[in-house]
Amino acid sequence: xxxxxxxxxxxxxxxxxxxxxxxxxxxxxxxxxxxxxxxxxxxxxxxxxxxxxxxxxxxxxxxxxxxxxxxxxxxxxxxxxxxxxxxxxxxxxxxxxxxxxxxxxxxxxxxxxxxxxxxxxxxxxxxxxxxxxxxxxxxx
Numbered sequence: 820x821x822x823x824x825x826x827x828x829x830x831x832x833x834x835x836x837x838x839x840x841x842x843x844x845x846x847x848x849x850x851x852x853x854x855x856x857x858x859x860x861x862x863x864x865x866x867x868x869x870x871x872x873x874x875x876x877x878x879x880x881x882x883x884x885x886x887x888x889x890x891x892x893x894x895x896x897x898x899x900x901x902x903x904x905x906x907x908x909x910x911x912x913x914x915x916x917x918x919x920x921x922x923x924x925x926x927x928x929x930x931x932x933x934x935x936x937x938x939x940x941x942x943x944x945x946x947x948x949x950x951x952x953x954x955x956x957x958x959x
Contacts, residue, residue: 835841
């Protein structure tokens, strides 16, 4: 019976030719596996550092939010003005000017409201027309 087992065991051996190249390929694959494990370890370490930085950033952000809240509580409550547009003198003069009563002949000359921005020349002409209409009303 022992002879049968020994014969069976001997059939499991396979002859390997060129053992040096096979050994080299095994060692290279082992080296690549170790390099992958090192990169994985470095990646895991980087993730831990990232988590620590995020935790630190959250604590700093929370303390800033608390400080801002305390500051807002200590400051008086004041309503803020709405944001103003940049000052355009020509448009500002046009809006401030009061419309004077005009003679029927001059009523036909008006600024086209569909235009977005009136030129300076148009504004000056309108002011001239209003002055002339005032002179006409005074002379009558």
